[in-house]
Amino acid sequence: MTQLLWLVSFILLQSTFAQNDIKIDQISNFHTKAQWKISNKDLKISKSSAQGPMVFSDIKLEGWSLTKTVGSPSVPFKSILLEGIPTDFNVEVNAVKVFNINDVAPVPAQQMPCRCDIIPWKFNVDFDEKSYNSKSREHIFVEYMGKFRGKDISRVRFSPVAYNHKSGMRFISEGSVEIKSNQKINVASMSAEDRRLVIFTADKFKSSLDRLVDYRTAEGYEVKVITLSEIGQSFEEVRAYIKDLYKKQSFSYSMIIGHEEIFPTEYVSTRFDENTPSDMNYYTLDGDTDGQRDVIPDILYSRISVDTIDELNRFIDKSLEFEARSWKDGLGKNMMIAIASDEGSAPSDVEYVRQMQNPLKKKFNWKSREFFQANSDSIPSNVQDRISDGSIWLNYIGHGSGYAWPSLFGEDFSTAHINSLRANGVKPIIIDVACQNGRFSNEARMGESFIRATDGRSPAGAVAYYGGSVDISWDPPAVMAIGAGVALSENNNRRLIDVLWAGQRYLLENYDDRQGALENFVWYHLQGDPLLNLNNLQ
Template sequence: MHHTQKLTLVLIISLSILCAGKASFRGKSLDELAGTSIPISFTNLVSNNYEILPSQINPQRGSYLIISPDGIAAYLDDFVEFKQSQGFDVYVSTLSETGSSASDVKLAIENKLAVDPMLEYVLLIGDVDGFAECPSFYYGPENDVTDQQYTHLVGDDVVPDVFIGRLSIDSLSDLAVIFSKTIQYARDPLAFDQNWLDRGLVVAGNYSNTYPIPITPKWTSYWLMEELMDYGYEQVDTVFYPPIQQGASYIIPIIDNGVGIVNYRGWGDANGWHYPEFHVEDVNDLNNGWLTPVFMSYVCNSNDFANSVDPCLAEAVLRGGTPTVPKGGVAFIGPSDLHTSTKYNNVINAYMYDAMLNHGVVELGPAMQAGQYGLTKEFPAQNGSGEAQEFYANVYNILGDPSLQVYLDRPKQFLIEASELTSNDGLLQLIIKDSDTGQGVDKAVLSIMADGEMLVKGVTDMSGTFIASLDVSGINSVVVYANKGGYMQGHE
């Protein structure tokens, strides 16, 4: 179990509470938002940047847009059905439909948002070249690859109007591996180890090739270790430089034993982390199977999926293993730029964990945005063109499903109670309870499906109740799926 506390980080940064921000949700005013439905993934941004009561907004599960090369579209059915079971209305667009340039794809996303304001997430499938080419943007004087410009759709700010991720693949096998990891992580994460999500790994290195040598990567990491232990983790291992430089022999067995998150601060590039060392080739030596953590790598260039080093560390982690014997991780966040700054990476690291641990922002896209937005609090003057706020809003990207709900400890389970469903009235009453406490679960996202199609979706009320009227003609049975952060997906 865990408890929530205010985060403090002595001597590293002055960590403000998230409510001080002034971000705009798609350029909307308070009057335009009051009483309307908003996508669940934007709840934190709206509630912390507008003087609005929770009762004045109506968070609902929205839609999910997949954009892929034409040759990949035939292999998406199982993943589409999985996302529907999480309550998303799912669209699939091929590059022949959107256009093959980055500007074409961005226009297609913008057009989809215009007709469906509940669009929450975009998933791009493909590397920037090769077998499954899917374009990206390039930002700044070093041409850093970025998918974030696809999300800057309304106004001239760098606050995302949708959240985006990419499955960077070089083969159909890569695609199958990533899909298998993602679905297993959501549906049955404890199948092979009941305790692995109560453990974490924090890696850091104080190194620079010029003086002064930074000391805050290790400070930040000691702080994070303590916060995770206070949250309720059973074990948080650390591998730090100094003293350890050859890190792989320490890191690999810890990951193989099972950890829910892997966090890195230090010195690196597309090949991997250098102090202590953990490189692309070391991913092949992992044997962690279905215990696939989320990697959070707040260090230069580790997520440069357009680098001549192919795969870069992020791609190697995401693609690792086979569909039946996976390895590596389920998702990876990190920057593409080679010259990021310690002081800014520290802030993004700290604010992202503040959002996850203290504010319940566990979907990967919104959590990373909360980290990036921390720069507006700690470095408010860095708000010009090319300065820190804009720069880091572009160079940090997600490889993996951007809607992935990160488990911060062992997930709870649902107990689903359903009334008898008959063809007379098609009325279905559901009560969603916590399997341990027996209490109703508020704001659980439900999807009622039959024959691989979503019939109805919705959100439970404060008592955990949801009532739906279904057209059951020609349907023999339905499956109810329940979803919420901190819970593994339930079904009945």
């Protein structure tokens, strides 16, 4: 239930606020309050380049996300993920300072293409008349997101700005959201709950995994290795086995060893592809309930897309090298690489990639070598040299073809460049915001090439790669990549998959289109050791 409470008298909040930030207080076990205080000058209003049945304005507020539901007013928002279903919560807005702003209509969010297409020019904007003519101006929304490890998750989303055509735009510069419940209010977690790792592998790789198993066991992890001959050869057989195993004793981490031709995957329909290869449903173990599909994996997982025992051994060599920080040339341990297209707006890809890396610059004082498509020195040979010299973290955002990063100056960075990388430097963790590059089909796509790369007989390329298996959406993967950087900067005493999962959770909080946010789980796969230790990266 939601209700708008207008306070007649001025209330002076006792808390202090960072500029445009919110302060969340746990008043009691059954009462949480989110407060904000925003200066009028910090709400940026400018004429939008997108025009339609009315004159639209871009509404921006630093530090707040913008809603992206196509055709609806794009306004700043924050949200909180809580355990429970929407009816568990009574949510109210307390408006302390309110301004009605006439003759301003927020621009509608526009449909974006997948990241393999160029943003099209439109004669008409995407415009949802129903959203603009809603009867009331709503500041809060409570919706069901899914279930993680048996616990329901709901999102409380709130905005200081609300609009309808009849009444115009309302701006609450100072206010709060009160969340009350008859049960204890807990922030929803999507974290590992134990130190158990299960590795599922094609039979030929089993003995080669001993080194990695021994290493993780020495760290205190309980590791099982299970082969396909013990399970079955189809997706359905593997899924049934995993579900039964999880019921007997839950586990938090998993790896699959082998590409999709030797270890099965599922092919599902997504927004841009009817046959999206995805391992997600191996791990959605809560099951569908009350007509709601299970859409959040309960296990944090990866797939190592290798074809031969030599490829697996070199991958393990790279992982253990990273664990020991034993690179022959460790100068790149404080370096990042940022590669971005010259496309996009609000934010652009350049703005996105800087948001991905700024938290790491501030936390660790890491330096970033930037390759932006519009710059004449952003050519493949320079990227190749920088990766070979060593970097700990690499973010790419732009177009993808499966076999190349096209968003450079004049020429693609392709798998041919990956195959010429040198081996001695720090091998990066790569987060790739592009289409097609992360497919694990044994076709030597970008992710596979980075994982399998060699310099002579020595492993080169990347230590881990996180990318999409098909055409992917424009904004959600970028928001996820920002969240991964934020998570690592807040707590680097954690494992790689924990950081990436925190990025997915950040996406659920900071992208209002529920379907678009959840679909990112389907596309994205880690090719790397999920337990790669990120402790004390500085």
